[in-house]
Ligand SMILES: *[C@@H]1O[C@H](CO)[C@@H](O)[C@H](O)[C@H]1NC(C)=O
Ligand SMILES: *[C@@H]1O[C@H](CO)[C@@H](O)[C@H](O)[C@H]1NC(C)=O
């Protein structure tokens with residue numbers, strides 16, 4: 001009676017098949033079969049998810065390499081998000097630089113860049129927040145050997161490995177890819193300081209930024225007024241807050257490349273910076289003083305004030321390396337002075353030398 005009643009339940013669409021008492025009843029076998037099939041598919045899905053996720057740089061290299069090659073845009077972005085999250089400061093700010101093989105080779109720019117964080121005043125801890133975006137596989141491998149936050153940017157068939165000579169098509173592609181990439185960082189909600197890797201970090205710049213600006217940019221030549229759009233900016237160093245205005249602006253900037261063919265991002269910025277639409281969109285732009293964010297175009301003479309130094313206005317990789325080495329040595333000598341002598345010494349740079 002009991003058995004037939006229970007089986008009857010199942011046959012009538014009862015939802016308690018596990019209680020089916022009649023051993024060997026047809027419904028029991030069906031359930032076992034369904035369970036087996038389900039376990040098989042769940043197992044398959046778990047395996048697939050595992051392989052898919054190993055596209056992160058922390059998975060198995062051979063598998064992840066294959067999956068990076070075929071990955072969709074979405075999986076690339078989720079990997080980027082992982083790297084950004086891990087490098088982020090509490091307020092969702094990261095420091096970003098880009099690197100190709102010519103600059104990543106031992107003894108080249110990347111070594112000097114990292115060295116500056118170690119020699120700078122309290123800049124070493126900032127390395128925890130530095131994301132190095134590599135443009136080719138060799139640079140990526142070298143980055144992983146020296147640093148904890150590396151991201152390999154897909155470059156869609158372009159080859160950015162060798163020294164990209166100023167204003168060649170490869171150079172232009174590389175610069176525009178950078179703007180596009182930074183745009184995606186903003187869309188993910190991260191503020192960033194973008195820094196070329198030929199910029200030496202000597203003091204923490206975060207205490208020197210303007211508190212209220214959306215977009216702050218260093219200058220080749222600074223005229224003394226941080227609001228003046230006639231300043232000549234240098235796209236190699238920017239501090240950008242993620243908000244709807246900056247997300248709009250990076251899209252506008254990137255799209256403007258088609259209106260000004262054969263110009264790089266910085267020249268296009270100079271073309272569009274006065275566009276009335278920018279003030280209409282209420283984007284606040286400030287230009288950073290070369291006394292603090294200096295470079296070889298307009299040298300910051302006072303070592304007591306300088307935060308970063310850029311080997312701008314300098315053509316040729318060897319010339320940059322030569323002068324940045326001298327610059328770091330100047331800085332080392334300055335830092336070795338007793339505190340009271342630092343202010344009085346009127347220490348200054350012995351560069352540019354090769355960069356003229
Ligand atoms: C996170 O960063 C640390 C170093 O700061 C690194 O050792 C670790 O591998 C990173 N993990 C991920 C998932 O990015
Ligand atoms: C280095 O940083 C500390 C702490 O901010 C400061 O007290 C010191 O004066 C700085 N030294 C130089 C040379 O800037």
Ligand SMILES: *[C@@H]1O[C@H](CO)[C@@H](O)[C@H](O)[C@H]1NC(C)=O
Nearest residue numbers: 136157158159160161162163
């Ligand atoms: C990229 O260029 C470098 C040097 O010009 C060359 O050695 C390398 O094989 C190239 N890589 C690809 C994938 O074309």
